[in-house]
Amino acid sequence: MQFLAVNEAATVEVACGLAARLKAGDVVALHGDLGAGKSFFSRAVMRALGVRDQALPSPTFAIIQEYDADGCRVAHMDWYRLDDAEEIEMLGVRDYFQPPWICLIEWPGRAPALLPGSVISVHLQCCDDHADARRIDIDG
Ligand code: ADP
Incomplete structure (x- = not known):
């Protein structure tokens, strides 16, 4: 599916539409350059899933942030600072690719081979x- 989100509110709408279709065990891979809106989109998905934490910090430094949501848990990951698949795998990321988790991964291209066979890919691009x-x- 392709969307042209004309502003932030429109991006939030697209994110809410995706969130409504997600279920525990789903993995969402977010692609796009710096500033494309991967974190913005992730936060909107997480809010729509029922994550109520006040701040949703970027996981750039923590690598993996865990949240409680409605009927599931959410893992928000950022693989940007990681060098290779081995380093990423050592963090136990595969544990999050199953219920009760919904997993959102920014910079999945750092270790594409680690992703499960069935992934929802979101590509964000500035205009x-x-x-x-x-x-x-959005594919998958
Ligand atoms: P990334 O995580 O891809 O590096 P961020 O989500 O951190 O990007 O930053 C995207 C920036 O673009 C935010 O400051 C956000 O407010 C801004 N922005 C402006 N318009 C949009 C839009 N339509 N969708 C998403 N972000 C937008």
Whole structure:
């Protein structure tokens, strides 16, 4: 599915639409350049899933943040700072690819081989002419 989100609110709508279809055991891989909106989109998905924590810090430093949501738990990961698949696997990331977890992964391209066979891929892209618009492609 392809969307053109003209502003942040439109991105939140797309994220809510995805969240409504997610179930425990799902893994969402978020692709896009720095500033494309991966963290913004992830936070919107997490809020829609019922994550009520006040702050949803970027997991860039913690690598994995865990949250309670409605009927599931959410793991928000950022693989950006990790060098290779071995380092990522050592963190036990595979444990999160099953219920009760819904797993959101930023920079999954660091270790594509570690991803499970069935992944929902979200590609976010800035649009040249409109600073607040994003092209969002969702597959899987
Ligand atoms: P990334 O995690 O991909 O590096 P961030 O989510 O941290 O990107 O940053 C995206 C920035 O773009 C945020 O400051 C956000 O407020 C802004 N932004 C502006 N318009 C949009 C939009 N339509 N969708 C998502 N983010 C947007």
